[in-house]
Structures are given as structure tokens and as C-alpha cells.
Amino acid sequence: MSRIRVENLCVHYPLYGRSRAAAGVHEVDSDFDRMVRDRKGHVTGVRALQGVTFEANAGDRIALVGENGSGKTTLLQVLAGVYAPDSGMVxxxxxxxxxxxxxxxxxxEASGHRNITLRGLAAGRTRAEIEERRAEIAAFSELGEFLSLPVETYSAGMRMRLSFAIATAFEPDVLILDEWLSAGDAAFRKKATERMRNFVDKAGILVLASHSPSLLIDTCKRALWLDAGRVRAEGDVKEILQVYGEEMDRRQVGRDERARLQIEAAAEAREASRLKALPRSGRRGPEDAAAPQEVADGYTADTDAAPVPEGIDGLTDAERALAAPDLMNGAGAPAPRRAAARIPALSHAEPDPHNPIARLMRRLARALGR
Amino acid sequence: MNSSVTVRRTSRDNEVSGFFADLVAGLRMADLWQTFAWDEIQQRYRRSLLGVAWIVIAYAMFVGGISIIFSAFSREDGSFFLMHVAIGYAAFTFIVGNITDGCTVFTGARVWIQSIALPHSIHIYRSICRSIFTFALQFIVAAVIIVAAGWRPSLINLMVLPAIAVLLLNAVAIQYLMGLISARYRDVTHLVSSITRLLLFVTPILWVRSDLGNARSQFVDFNPVAHYIEIFRAPLMGLEPRPLSWIVVGGLTLVVWIAAAWAASSMRRRLAYWL
Structure with a gap:
């Protein structure tokens, strides 16, 4: 008998110092309420799951859908027992x-055969049981002689075949699969789909997360739609996929529009900062005019010019040149070449406006340059 | 993954009993961690001609080289000093190895911790299993030296058995504690490696405690590793370990276990996030 019961499950994904500095720069958008913040407003974690509740009984095949970052993998990891719930119950x-x-x-570093043994032991099986299934696993994975080679020599598809073959050979009651199943070729996918069906017919539960509608429709009956860590909808797999697809198309239109506006705003801000900084560079000789200007550009947050919104550092050199054409061409022949020589090095460095050491270094560099 | 019964996880699980349940559950999966440990040993010496024999060779070279030079500084005779180094350094690598291995016991097992819900303790046992293997091979060198130095069996030799038991008991708690702390605070690994280098020189391995003056030898008593080595080495050399050493070791064992239980109760459930 198998059953899954999840009640009001919440998981906060802690960040522990990763990407803290960038936190203040983020503009407030729809994702805002998923960040866990400290008193200074620095992001300390992400609310990966916020009150997920569902139930699955023997014979259920559940599809997990949702866009990237909606919490699908986190939910699977909690079901697998890798992550502990912060509140709620599994x-x-x-x-x-x-x-x-x-x-x-x-x-x-170990061979495919050795990994069959390890995974079997980890699944709580005895050595006798593992030997009993070894031939079947080898046949299903179709890896043949590769099973005596180290797994590090395998391709992604081969690893997946082996993992899947081992996982299903020991007939678990609950099988939890993430989207990588789509790494297999068509023939293997067909075989795998069949095996998953058989498995569920033996009163097991399957939870499958994927972005492939055809795979989900082939394998699952019910679907669970996760959106920003919450269950958005639950129901028949075809219906849910239909509604989900429409919603995603709608969202993408809005996102494209927002991205366009952000790029425009960034270009405007750059133009403004350039105009503001121009008189200052005019004081220097015409030869030096271009180079220090470009240096300042990558680090606008430190100058007294208007702050450049996020995303500006993602621009390529060509785009920089486009955004400030007169600057690249107007200052005489040697200057653009020098500027071009300096920009690549700078554009690789990550400008971090909150890093005090970087700020000090920039001040020093500017003082020495004068 | 390893049980057919119901698994229930909530935010309010009792973490202290969870720690001991984890230790027991891991102990039951002996076949798994022994296989893991054996794989690890083989991988380390894969494609080398002499393989595992390098452990013995390296150890014999170290003990021989040290004894030739350092016995000149000691009032003890040559065979005593050789035994002193051979047993002491094996014990030292085991004890201090548990601290340094503990720092990587969970970070090194990331691929397993983040994919399968196994008891965390299996990684501890795997690590200890591997260091016992090394220790056993090194001890072969020490045993040859003991016999060659004219060993006369005596009852005091049996005192080594409780010492081994206590060392193993400490190993479990130390590795669990260090594993959790260094997974969360990565600086600990670097701190530990800088301390262990110092420990080798302030612990009576390359020198004999009785050669020091009175004040200095009392200073050595502040080094806990010296006591752990003393309870293991003294009975093998036919000497009675000082009661102070057993008292210190007993007390520290208790402290280490309490610290491990406390750390596990507050940190164990977050471990997967830190890796």
C-alpha cells in the first residue's frame, strides 16, 4: 500500500552569504514576496514552497508542472527526504x-556494475537481491560492456538509462522523477514510459516533473501546477496543461514588454550619465577623453551620475559602442583603440557597487589618473 | 528510501533522539558503508603499481627517518624511541585524521546526501572505516618494531583494548560534529589544517615527555591529543598510562558527545542546504 500526504508544506531555501551584495539593487516585482530578507533588506533566502498541500494514493500518476523556479524540484527533494520541511508535514x-x-x-569513479551494487545497498536491498536483478538492469539499460567502465565515461543519456534502470528494478512503491528523463532518445523514452505505466499498475505512485507536455500526457493522469511555490491548480493532466500553456503565453508577452522597457530605460540612463560626465572629460586633453570615460561607465553607481539599472553590464562591447557612438568616434584616432583595449578587461570584472574595497580601489585609480 | 514503513517528516521532529536514531540506522547499513569505504581506498591507489602497500612503505620511511635523527635528542635508548614514534604516530594519524576527515565527511558526500535520504551517519562510518584500514596497516609496522624490540606479553597490554574502544567512540562524535560545523562554516577546514600542523610538533611523538623539564612537561598536559595517544601507547609499551590521561580522555569523550548531539539537534536537518 502506498500513499503520499503533504500538508501545508513550507520550505525556505537559505542562501548563506551567496549573492547578498546584489540584493539591494533588485527592483520590486512580482517575485518580491518570495525573498526572505533580513532587517537591512538583504536577501537571506528564498521561499521555495509556500503552503503546498496535496494527496496521492496507490495507482496515482501525478504530473508536476510549473515554470522554472516554481518549486518543482524542491518539492521532489522534500518528498525524497533530502530537504526537511520548515513547517507543515510530509x-x-x-x-x-x-x-x-x-x-x-x-x-x-566506480564502474556501472559497482554503482548497481551501491544503489541497491542504499535502497536497503541485500546483495542476493541485487545479484538477482543485475541481469535485468543491464538488459534494460542496454549499456552492455560499458557497465564495466567508470560512470564518469558515460554520456548524460547513458547515465540516465542506468539510473532509471536501477531505480525501477527494485520496485519501489513511490517513484519520484525529475525532468531529465527527456534526456533519453525516443526508443528509450518509449520503453521508460511503458515501464512507468507497469509500475503504477502495481499500485505504486509516480510523481513526474517535466516540461514536456507529450511525456506528461503519455504517463500521467493527474497534474499539479506549481506557481511561485504554491499549488495553483490541480486536476486532469490535459486540462491543467491547457490552462497552464495559455497562462504561460500570456505571461511571456508581459515579460517581453517589460524586458524591452528595461533595455530602453538602461540606454536612456547611460546616455544621461554620459552627457553629465562629458564636461569633466573635456578638461583633459582630447587624447585622454575617451578612455577614462569608458572606465567610469562600467561603474556608474559610484559616480554621481544617475545609477544605471541592472542589466547594463550584460551589454557586449558592440552594444556599448552603439549606445555611445559619438564618444567612440569623436575623440580622434588613438583614443577609441585604447578604449577598446580597456573595456574587455573591465567588462569581465563584476562591478559591485556595495563592495567597499572595490570602491576604494576605484577612488585610488581615479586619484592617480588625475 | 530504505524502509517499507511509513515515513513522516514535520518541522517539529525531536532532533536529539533523531541524532541517535540516525546513528543506529546507519550502523545497520554496514554493508553499504563498508562497500563505500573499500571503493574509496581502491580509488585512492588506483593505477599505482604497489597500491595499498604505499601506506606501509610511507609509514616505515617516516618512522625510520624520524628515529634516526630525533633519537639523538632523547635520553631513552634507541629501541624505546623507535617504538615510541611508531605507535605514537599511528595513533596520532588516526586521532587527528578523524578531525581533518570530519571536516570533509559531509561536504565530500554531497552527491549522495542531496539525492538519497540515507542516514547521515553512514558517511561517518565510511570515513572511520577507511581510517581504521590505514591505521591497521600502519600498526603492522609498529607491531613488527614492538616484537623486534623484545616484546614480553603482560597483562598491562590488555589496557589497549578499552583505549581502542574509546578512540572509536570519540571518532564517531568528532566526525559528526566537525562534519556539521565545517559544512556550515567553511573556514573551519582551514583552521583545522593549520592547527594539525602545529599539533604534530607539540604532541609527544617526535620527542619523549620525560625528556622535558618539569615545567614544560606539565605544559604538555594541556594538549588533549597527548592524552589520547598516551592511553593507547603506554600499555603497548608495557607501561601503565597515567590516571590523569584516562580522566582527561573520559571527560573529553563526554564533552565531545554532548557537543555532537547539540550540533546535530540544531544543524542536522539543514545539512543538505549547506553542501
Whole structure:
């Protein structure tokens, strides 16, 4: 008998110092309420799951849909027992096998056969049981002699075949799969889909996250739509995929529009900062005019010019040149060449307006340049 | 993944009993961690001609080289000093190895911790299993030296058995504690490696405690590693370990276990996020 019960599950994904400095720059948008912030407004974590509730009983095949970052993988990892809930409850009856990340759960230096043993032991099987299934796993994975080579020599598709073959051979009651199943070729996918069906017919539960509508429709009956860490809708897989697809198209239109506006705003801000800084560079000789100007450009946040919105550093040199054409061409022949020589080095560095050491270095460089 | 019964996880699980349940559950999966440990040993010496024999060779070279030079500074005779170094350094690598291995015990097992819900303790046991293997090979060198130095079996030798038991007990708690702390605070790994280098020189391995003056030898008593080595080395050399050493070791074992239980109760459930 197998059953999954998830009640009001919340998971906060802590960041621990990763990308803290950039936190203040973010503009407030629809994603805002998913960030966990400290008193200074620095992001300390992400609310990956915010009150997820669902139930699955024997024979259920559940499709997990949602856009990137909606919490699908986190939910699977909580079901797999990798992450502990921050609040709420997860209850699973039955042996659970999870294939959440293709690169995980294998000893890359050991051979395929050795990994069959390791995974079997990790699944709580005895050596006798593992030997009993070895031939079947080898046949299903179709890896042949490759099974005696280290797993690190395998391609992504081959690893996936082996992982899937092992995971399903030991007949778990609950099978949790992330989207990488689509890494297989068509023939393997057909085989895998069939095996998943058989497995669920034996009163197991399948939870499958994927971005492939055809795979989900082929394999699953029910669907769970996750949106920003919450269950947006639950129901028949075809209906949900229909509504989900429409909503995603609508959102993409809005996003394209917003991206366009952001790019425009960035170009405007650059233009403004350039105009403001122009008189200052005029004081220097015409030869030097271009180079220090370009230096300042990457680090606008430190100058007294208007701050350049996020995304400006993603521009290529060509785009920079386009945004300030008169500057690149107007200052005489040697200057653009020198500017071009300096920009690439700078554009690789990450301008971090909050880094005090970087700010000090910039001040020093400017003082020495004068 | 490893049980057919119901698994229930909430935010309010009892974490202290969870820690001990984790230790017991891991112990039951002996086949898994032994396989892991054996793979790891083989991988380390893969494609080398002499393979695992390098452990013995390296150890014999170290003990021989040190004894030739450093015995000149000691009032003890040559065979005593050789035994002193051979047993002491094996014990030292095991004890301090547990601290340094502990720093990577969870970070090194990231691929497994983030994919399968296994008891965390299996990684501890795997690590200890591997260091026991190294220790056993090194001890072969020490045993040859003990016998060659004219070993006369005595009852005091048996005192080494409780010492081994206590060392293993400490190893579990130390690795669990260091594993959790260094997964969360990565600086700890660097701190530990800088301390261990110093420890080798302030612990009575390359020198004999009785050669020091009175004041200095009391200063050595502040080094806990010296006591751990003393309870293991003294009985093998036919000497009675000082009661102070057993008292210190007993007390520290208790402290380490309490610290490990406390760390596990507050940090264990967050471990997967830190890796």
C-alpha cells in the first residue's frame, strides 16, 4: 500500500552569504514576496514552497508542472527526504525511490556494475537481491560492456538509462522523477514510459516533473501546477496543461514588454550619465577623453551620475559602442583603440557597487589618473 | 528510501533522539558503508603499481627517518624511541585524521546526501572505516618494531583494548560534529589544517615527555591529543598510562558527545542546504 500526504508544506531555501551584495539593487516585482530578507533588506533566502498541500494514493500518476523556479524540484527533494520541511508535514507510506538530479547518487569513479551494487545497498536491498536483478538492469539499460567502465565515461543519456534502470528494478512503491528523463532518445523514452505505466499498475505512485507536455500526457493522469511555490491548480493532466500553456503565453508577452522597457530605460540612463560626465572629460586633453570615460561607465553607481539599472553590464562591447557612438568616434584616432583595449578587461570584472574595497580601489585609480 | 514503513517528516521532529536514531540506522547499513569505504581506498591507489602497500612503505620511511635523527635528542635508548614514534604516530594519524576527515565527511558526500535520504551517519562510518584500514596497516609496522624490540606479553597490554574502544567512540562524535560545523562554516577546514600542523610538533611523538623539564612537561598536559595517544601507547609499551590521561580522555569523550548531539539537534536537518 502506498500513499503520499503533504500538508501545508513550507520550505525556505537559505542562501548563506551567496549573492547578498546584489540584493539591494533588485527592483520590486512580482517575485518580491518570495525573498526572505533580513532587517537591512538583504536577501537571506528564498521561499521555495509556500503552503503546498496535496494527496496521492496507490495507482496515482501525478504530473508536476510549473515554470522554472516554481518549486518543482524542491518539492521532489522534500518528498525524497533530502530537504526537511520548515513547517507543515510530509507523510509517505511505502519504499520511495527518487531520481531528482541525474548527476547525483552515483559514484562517478566506480564502474556501472559497482554503482548497481551501491544503489541497491542504499535502497536497503541485500546483495542476493541485487545479484538477482543485475541481469535485468543491464538488459534494460542496454549499456552492455560499458557497465564495466567508470560512470564518469558515460554520456548524460547513458547515465540516465542506468539510473532509471536501477531505480525501477527494485520496485519501489513511490517513484519520484525529475525532468531529465527527456534526456533519453525516443526508443528509450518509449520503453521508460511503458515501464512507468507497469509500475503504477502495481499500485505504486509516480510523481513526474517535466516540461514536456507529450511525456506528461503519455504517463500521467493527474497534474499539479506549481506557481511561485504554491499549488495553483490541480486536476486532469490535459486540462491543467491547457490552462497552464495559455497562462504561460500570456505571461511571456508581459515579460517581453517589460524586458524591452528595461533595455530602453538602461540606454536612456547611460546616455544621461554620459552627457553629465562629458564636461569633466573635456578638461583633459582630447587624447585622454575617451578612455577614462569608458572606465567610469562600467561603474556608474559610484559616480554621481544617475545609477544605471541592472542589466547594463550584460551589454557586449558592440552594444556599448552603439549606445555611445559619438564618444567612440569623436575623440580622434588613438583614443577609441585604447578604449577598446580597456573595456574587455573591465567588462569581465563584476562591478559591485556595495563592495567597499572595490570602491576604494576605484577612488585610488581615479586619484592617480588625475 | 530504505524502509517499507511509513515515513513522516514535520518541522517539529525531536532532533536529539533523531541524532541517535540516525546513528543506529546507519550502523545497520554496514554493508553499504563498508562497500563505500573499500571503493574509496581502491580509488585512492588506483593505477599505482604497489597500491595499498604505499601506506606501509610511507609509514616505515617516516618512522625510520624520524628515529634516526630525533633519537639523538632523547635520553631513552634507541629501541624505546623507535617504538615510541611508531605507535605514537599511528595513533596520532588516526586521532587527528578523524578531525581533518570530519571536516570533509559531509561536504565530500554531497552527491549522495542531496539525492538519497540515507542516514547521515553512514558517511561517518565510511570515513572511520577507511581510517581504521590505514591505521591497521600502519600498526603492522609498529607491531613488527614492538616484537623486534623484545616484546614480553603482560597483562598491562590488555589496557589497549578499552583505549581502542574509546578512540572509536570519540571518532564517531568528532566526525559528526566537525562534519556539521565545517559544512556550515567553511573556514573551519582551514583552521583545522593549520592547527594539525602545529599539533604534530607539540604532541609527544617526535620527542619523549620525560625528556622535558618539569615545567614544560606539565605544559604538555594541556594538549588533549597527548592524552589520547598516551592511553593507547603506554600499555603497548608495557607501561601503565597515567590516571590523569584516562580522566582527561573520559571527560573529553563526554564533552565531545554532548557537543555532537547539540550540533546535530540544531544543524542536522539543514545539512543538505549547506553542501
Amino acid at each position: 507523510e509517505i507510506e511505502g519504499r520511495t525511490t527518487a531520481l531528482v538530479n541525474i548527476n547525483l547518487g552515483m559514484n562517478a
